[in-house]
Amino acid sequence: MSLPGVFLFSHYVESFWSTSPPLLDWSCVPTLVLAVIAVVVAVTALLTRTSDAKHSCRLPGPQPLPFLGTRWLFWSRYKMNKLHEAYADMFKRYGPVFMETTPGGVAVVSIAERTALEAVLRSPAKKPYRPPTEIVQMYRRSRPDRYASTGLVNEQGEKWYHLRRNLTTDLTSPHTMQNFLPQLNTISDDFLELLNTSRQSDGTVYAFEQLTNRMGLESVCGLMLGSRLGFLERWMSGRAMALAAAVKNHFRAQRDSYYGAPLWKFAPTALYKTFVKSEETIHAIVSELMEEAKSKTTGMAQDEAIQEIFLKILENPALDMRDKKAAIIDFITAGIETLANSLVFLLYLLSGRPDWQRQINSELPPYTMLCSEDLAGAPSVRAAINEAFRLLPTAPFLARLLDSPMTIGGHKIPPGTFVLAHTAAACRREENFWRAEEYLPERWIKVQEPHAYSLVAPFGRGRRMCPGKRFVELELHLLLAKIMQKWRVEFDGELDVQFDFLLSAKSPVTLRLVEW
Numbered sequence: 001m002s003l004p005g006v007f008l009f010s011h012y013v014e015s016f017w018s019t020s021p022p023l024l025d026w027s028c029v030p031t032l033v034l035a036v037i038a039v040v041v042a043v044t045a046l047l048t049r050t051s052d053a054k055h056s057c058r059l060p061g062p063q064p065l066p067f068l069g070t071r072w073l074f075w076s077r078y079k080m081n082k083l084h085e086a087y088a089d090m091f092k093r094y095g096p097v098f099m100e101t102t103p104g105g106v107a108v109v110s111i112a113e114r115t116a117l118e119a120v121l122r123s124p125a126k127k128p129y130r131p132p133t134e135i136v137q138m139y140r141r142s143r144p145d146r147y148a149s150t151g152l153v154n155e156q157g158e159k160w161y162h163l164r165r166n167l168t169t170d171l172t173s174p175h176t177m178q179n180f181l182p183q184l185n186t187i188s189d190d191f192l193e194l195l196n197t198s199r200q201s202d203g204t205v206y207a208f209e210q211l212t213n214r215m216g217l218e219s220v221c222g223l224m225l226g227s228r229l230g231f232l233e234r235w236m237s238g239r240a241m242a243l244a245a246a247v248k249n250h251f252r253a254q255r256d257s258y259y260g261a262p263l264w265k266f267a268p269t270a271l272y273k274t275f276v277k278s279e280e281t282i283h284a285i286v287s288e289l290m291e292e293a294k295s296k297t298t299g300m301a302q303d304e305a306i307q308e309i310f311l312k313i314l315e316n317p318a319l320d321m322r323d324k325k326a327a328i329i330d331f332i333t334a335g336i337e338t339l340a341n342s343l344v345f346l347l348y349l350l351s352g353r354p355d356w357q358r359q360i361n362s363e364l365p366p367y368t369m370l371c372s373e374d375l376a377g378a379p380s381v382r383a384a385i386n387e388a389f390r391l392l393p394t395a396p397f398l399a400r401l402l403d404s405p406m407t408i409g410g411h412k413i414p415p416g417t418f419v420l421a422h423t424a425a426a427c428r429r430e431e432n433f434w435r436a437e438e439y440l441p442e443r444w445i446k447v448q449e450p451h452a453y454s455l456v457a458p459f460g461r462g463r464r465m466c467p468g469k470r471f472v473e474l475e476l477h478l479l480l481a482k483i484m485q486k487w488r489v490e491f492d493g494e495l496d497v498q499f500d501f502l503l504s505a506k507s508p509v510t511l512r513l514v515e516w
C-alpha cells in the first residue's frame with residue numbers, strides 16, 4: 001500500500017468507528033496499525049542494509065523497497081513482457097554492472113561488461129549451479145508420484161550431474177546427429193511443403209511462428225521418441241495445438257512467477273493454477289506420445305538411427321522411470337518455442353539483407369537432400385545464423401550462482417551471489433562488436449575488430465550448456481538452406497519482440513516467401 005493509501009485507511013477506520021460509539025475506546029487502533037507498519041518497515045530496511053553491507057561496497061542499481069526489493073520496478077516503470085528493454089534501460093542508468101534485490105532481500109547482479117562476463121562464463125565448475133525456477137521446483141516436489149527429481153533443467157549438484165551424464169550423452173554426440181540427418185532432411189521437406197501449401201498467391205504466410213512450432217515439435221519428437229508423429233500434416237490436430245499452447249503458458253507462467261508478486265508461494269493463485277494446468281497438459285500429451293512411440297518401436301525395425309536416444313533412455317537401468325519421462329518432457333518442452341523463435345528472428349533479420357540471401361542461394365547445390373558437406377560448402381549460411389544469434393538470441397541472459405569470489409569493476413562479489421550474465425546486451429555494445437547494432441553476417445567471414453565472439457553464447461556455456469545445441473544448429477542450417485534454395489524472404493516493418501521467459505516475436509508473425 002502506498003503512503004497516501006495508509007493515511008486514507010487510517011481515516012476510514014476512524015470515521016467508521018465514529019459513526020456508532022463503541023463500548024471500548026478503539027480510537028488508538030489506527031495509530032497502532034501505523035506504528036506496527038512503521039516498525040516493520042524500519043526493521044526490513046535495516047535488514048536490507050545489513051545484507052547490502054555484505055557486498056564490500058554497494059553496487060549501483062535501483063533503490064530497493066522494504067518487502068518488495070527492486071521488483072516494484074516491474075510493476076510500475078517497466079513491463080514484464082518487455083524485460084529486455086527494461087534491462088537495456090537499467091544498463092544505461094546504472095552502468096554495465098548493477099544490482100537488483102529480490103523481495104526476500106537477495107542480491108541479483110546483472111553484468112554486461114566484457115571481462116566480467118567472460119570470467120563468469122569461463123568459470124570451470126564441475127557442477128555449475130543455475131538457480132532453479134522455483135515454481136517448477138515447488139510443483140514437482142508436490143508430485144512425488146510423477147517426479148523423482150525436479151528434472152535436468154532445475155536440479156543441482158550430484159543429482160543434476162547424474163541426470164546430465166545419463167540423459168544427454170547421445171543427444172550431444174556428433175555421431176547421433178550424423179545418423180539423424182537423413183530423417184531431418186525428410187522432416188524439413190515436409191515443413192517446406194506445409195509452408196508451400198500455407199502460402200497465399202503473393203507468397204504471404206500468416207502465423208508463421210505456429211507453423212514453425214509444429215516443425216520444432218515434429219523434429220524434437222522425432223529425435224527423442226524415434227518416430228514421426230504427424231504434426232506437419234496440413235491441418236494441425238487438437239493435440240498439437242493443445243501442446244503448443246501449454247508450452248507457451250508454461251514459459252509465461254515461469255516469467256510471471258519470477259518477476260510478478262510471489263503470492264503463489266503462499267496460496268494456489270491463478271498463476272500457480274495456470275502453471276499446474278500447463279505442466280499437467282504437457283505431461284499427459286507427452287505420456288501419450290511416448291506410449292504411441294513405444295508401440296511403433298516394437299512393431300517395426302526401420303528408423304533405427306532415430307530410435308537410438310529414446311530406447312537408450314528407456315533402457316538405462318541407472319535412471320528412475322519417472323526421471324526418464326520427466327527428461328523427455330523437458331527435452332520436448334525446451335525444443336519447441338526455442339527453435340521457432342530462433343528461426344523467426346533469423347528470417348526477419350535476413351529479410352533486411354536480400355544481398356546475403358542471394359549469396360546463400362548461390363552457394364547451395366540444386367538438389368534438396370543435403371548432407372554435411374553441402375552445408376559446410378555454404379559458409380554464408382553459418383554466418384547468417386551466427387549473426388542472428390549475436391543480435392537477437394532467444395535466451396538473452398544466463399543465470400548462475402557464483403561458486404568462487406569475483407572482483408567486478410572494483411566490487412568484491414562473494415561466492416553464492418546470483419548473477420545474470422547478459423550476453424545479448426553485451427553483444428550490442430560498440431566496444432565489443434564493430435557496428436554492433438547492425439545485422440552484418442559478413443563479420444563472421446571477414447572479421448572486423450572489435451569482435452568479442454566469446455560473448456555470443458545462445459546455448460549457454462560450460463557444463464550446463466544446452467544439450468540440444470548440436471541438434472538445433474544442424475536443424476537451423478538445414479532449414480535455412482532449404483528455404484533459401486526455394487524462396488527469398490520479405491518482411492514489412494519491424495518485428496515486435498517480447499519477453500515470454502524467452503525472447504519471442506509477438507504473434508502472429510506474417511512474412512512473405514517469394515520464389516526466386
Ligand code: HEM
Nearest residue numbers: 153331334335338339342395459460461464465466468472
Ligand atoms: C534454438 C534452440 C535452443 C536454444 C537457443 C536453447 C538455449 C538454451 C540455453 C541458453 C540453456 C541454458 C544453458 C546454460 O545455463 O548455460 C539451455 C539449457 C537446456 N536446454 Fe536448450 N536451447 C534450445 C533447444 C533445446 C533443445 C532442442 C533441447 C532438447 C532436445 C534443449 C534442452 C535443454 C536442456 C535439457 C537444458 C538444461 C541443461 C542443464 O541444465 O544441464 N534445448 N538451452
